[in-house]
Amino acid sequence: MTEPVIHVHGLVKDHVSNFLRKRFRALDGLNLTVQKGETFGLLGPNGAGKTTTQKLLLGLLKPTSGVVQVLGHEPGDHRALARIGFLPENPYFYAYLTAYEFLDFFAALFDIHGARRKERIAELLKLVNLTEARDRPVRKFSKGMMQRLGVAQALLNDPDLVFFDEPNSGLDPIGRRDIRNIMLSLKEQGKTIFFNSHMLPDVRDICDRVGVLHRGKLIGEGTVDEICSGGNYQDLEEYFMTLINAAEDEYRKTGNVTPYHIEREGVR
Ligand SMILES: Nc1ncnc2c1ncn2[C@@H]1O[C@H](COP(=O)(O)OP(=O)(O)OP(=O)(O)O)[C@@H](O)[C@H]1O
Ligand SMILES: [Mg+2]
Structure with missing residues (x-):
């Protein structure tokens, strides 16, 4: 019997601009379930709503309407957050801290103390290949090194559920391979991974299942094996392009300017 770790039903999120209060x-009505131990990849063009989805799952944004449950709790519930790791799309680092001090600070926030703290930080620095850079200030790190440090930070609390928002963006091929291997090892450990990415070959290697978002709507969902071995598509890229092109044609045909610019009575 599988256990849903993420359950989303009819999720709607309207962003309201400060200027003119435009919505x-x-x-737009997202339904999604991710089971325990699954690696789920959320794909979609820029602006499709991937980061918004992760932020809603983490409780960083409030939904306009719909149901969201994460690890059996409302998003943002501290019981769920204690079991979650998160690598944001644009992680922020305290530039004057060293890699070790940065991780030490976050370990303290997670209530990891004493010898266990030192041990955990050393394990993670090794995992992301930053042991040699442990005493260098983060401001001297390259983009790839920062990304690795972000991954280490996301794993400090040994989370059951990990959110990665484009973990492989800006990395060289070695960095990409390292992140891919870390994710595969998390998967082997039975962690649930929710992953946004544009790197379709990596998604192919890592994910069990993918969903495709287009203008806030889920237009396709399936296991990677079904998609790539079902005979309809050569690979994930062909699947992605076929779905997005069809959805975009449909969108243009209707001449519909929603859902990107919805003005509602009473908003102003
Ligand atoms: N705080 C905000 N206020 C207003 N609009 C927003 C806000 N955050 C996101 N949006 C809009 O919502 C849409 C979805 O954004 P989101 O960041 O979720 O996209 P994404 O799929 O993660 O894109 P990318 O691949 O570029 O990271 C975009 O059109 C974006 O402009
Ligand atoms: Mg994004």
């Missing part, structure tokens, strides 16, 4: 529908 912008970033997510």
Whole structure:
């Protein structure tokens, strides 16, 4: 019997601009379930709503309407957050801290103390290949090194559920391979991974299942094996392009300017 770790039903998110209070529908009736131990890849063009989805799952944004449950709790519930790791799309680092001090600070926030703290930080620095850079200030790190440090930070609390928002963006091929291997090892450990990415070959290697978002709507969902071995598509890229092109044609045909610019009575 599988256990849903993420359950989303009819999720709608309107962003309201400060200027003229215009509404912008970033997510439009999203339904999604991710089971325990699954690696789920959320794909979609820029602006499709992937980061918005992760932020809603983490409780960093509030939904306009719909149901969201993460690890059996409302998003943002501290019981769920204690079991979650998160690598944001644009992680922020305290530039004057060293890699070790940065991780030490976050370990303290997670209530990891004493010898266990030192041990955990050393394990993670090794995992992301930053042991040699442990005493260098983060401001001297390259983009790839920062990304690795972000991954280490996301794993400090040994989370059951990990959110990665484009973990492989800006990395060289070695960095990409390292991140891919870390994710595969997390998967082997039975962690649930929710992953946004544009790197379709990596998604192919890592994910069990993918969903495709287009203008806030889920237009396709399936296991990677079904998609790539079902005979309809050569690879994930062909699947992605076929779905997005069809959805975009449909969108243009209707001449519909929603859901990107929705103005509602009473909003102004
Ligand atoms: N705080 C905000 N206020 C207003 N609009 C927003 C806000 N955050 C996101 N949006 C809009 O919502 C839509 C979805 O954004 P989101 O960041 O979720 O896209 P994404 O799929 O993660 O894109 P990318 O691949 O570029 O990271 C975009 O059109 C974006 O402009
Ligand atoms: Mg994004």
